[in-house]
Amino acid sequence: MINQKNVTDPIKAIDLSSLSENIKLWGKALGFQKVGITDIDLKQQEGKLQSWLDNNYHGEMEYMSKHGMKRARPDELLPGTLRVISVRMDYLPENAQFASTLKNKNSAYISRYALGRDYHKVLRKKLKQLGQKIELEVGQLGYRPFVDSAPILERPLASKAGLGWVGKHSLLIDAKAGSWFFIGELLVDLPLVIDQPVEKKCGKCVACLTICPTQAIVAPYVVDGRRCISYLTIELQGPIPVEFRKAIGNRIYGCDDCQLICPWNRFADTTEESDYQIRQQLQNRSLLALFSWTEEEFLSYSEGSPIRRIGYQRWLRNISVALGNAPTSEAVVEALTNKLAENLSDMLNEHLQWALAQHQDQIPVFNERLNQRLIKAVEKGLPRDA
Template identity: 45%
Template sequence: MDLSRYSQMIKAEAQRLGFMACGISRAEFLEEEAPRLERWLRQGMHGEMAYMENHFDKRLDPRKLVPGARSVISLLLNYYPEATQPEGTYKVSKYAYGADYHHVIKAKLRELHHFIETEIGEVGGRAFVDSAPVLDKAWAARSGLGWIGKHSNLLTQKTGSFYFIAELIVDLDLAYDGPVTDHCGSCTACLDACPTQAIVQPYVVDGSRCISYFTIELKNEIPDAFKGAWDDWIFGCDICQDVCPWNRFAKPHREPAFEPHPDLLQMQPEDWQDITESVFGKVFQKSAVKRTKFEGLKRNIRFLQADPEKE
């Protein structure tokens, strides 16, 4: 069995499918991540995301998710848009401009798995796209796709951090890649820019203070203490990525499914404030924004309208 040849075949097919990078690591227990995850949970940095407390062992060991797992194939898919929303309007995180990435990537992973079985033989495995207890960034870093930056996102020197991470965990031995070095250096741009001080120290993000958490995960009302603390984000937040020097090298994606609905890039503040459920359904028909639902988006807009600095 030529493990290197198999690995190269898989990486070539991943590239053909549109993934920007593919790395492979051995499926084993994440020993270094275990105490970090335990400490993060114990300190309550997951807020109301109770699901983060579930399946602790599975998060750290892919062999508990996929019986007989031998390899974790990590993949990156670029979502950086060519055009962005205009200044001075309510903002949606760039990853949600187009179609819901879960569906787009899952389809590509199914194709990749089919290719592996066609070329190599029967291979058991499962595809994961941010929807199961898998530590995506840890696996991507292990497989040499980048390093985890001070803002806790995966970073690469050539393309920054505007990409999705996914995995195909398989019961096949392959040739494994190794991690790369950290290139954040003395930079603190992300820590300095975070308006809610969610990055409590380098490499540690308090999820319960993150704008993405408030606008997507939090189901109750947003605490008044955070009024005036962020810049018009109504779904997610890109601040820590936008200020990162490595994202100067981000290049527009080539995935048609990630093209935004044309109305999205034209919407002005009054359009957002008067948005109807019908318009919401049309503009975000296939978008991840549907996760917050219409009422959730309206709540986020109301919260920003109540900002004393805007009155």
């Protein structure tokens, strides 16, 4: 809990204007590309949040509804909060290879933010260092860092702090840097000088709405999470609805399409943070190569990565769908049937059977043994046209 500053605190002795500017300099020295400051008034967001929840657009993400309007009230999250210091850190890795990976249906597409180290750890550490730096300057300080880890409306706060505007795909956009960046917050009990929001510049553009493979952006600024590929491949615990499997293509962890099409991302720079560069185990990997990982290999290769949170079963679930969408080959069918024979779980088996069904009629015959295994596997699963 933040300690409320009482009337005897020497607030007046602090040059809040100079301190506010210094905080931005300190933040940039720590590796943040932009730092802004805002108050905690999010009353205008409460109606939008409630409407989104009422429509069940959060799907299985119960943590979105669990805290109600607390998300729009930072001082309820941390009593005593007066200001939010919002930060931006770019994450676009070098050699991101968006188009080539999506075009090659035998390749695994992983959202570019997840190719390196878990951003939660990186940003939180730096935000804590920023809080400590401020405390050295002002004495006792109530502060707490957050990185996508608490019931707080991060993007509206970042928008109020002047870090950009919320685009029609619901992500934050900076006119000079696009949207390939993470944001985080440092809640403090100092009445710092606040920054002003920037003008929204999406204009009449609806490219992100039309490009979305599952049409998850149901209206400008409104995303139905239940349809979003990021939700389906990361947040969803159970089976991926059959209606979305074809649209997922070769995306096995997240989706970047709405950012790829956004014209503002032509201004985006690659990150200077080494932790966000692509891990060797994920660089230019085929679906079959990642599908062959044992659970021990998955845990080892995903250590310190955001990918680990979905676990081995959902990792295989996602790749199974992608293999169902891949070009038919003996290697693909062999891998799917072998994995089905392991009988790891009913949920995974159902996706393996669906994937095999997509290949059954694509070529006349494999070798006799494999073809019989394929027919047997499909007969136990869904209809071929599911």
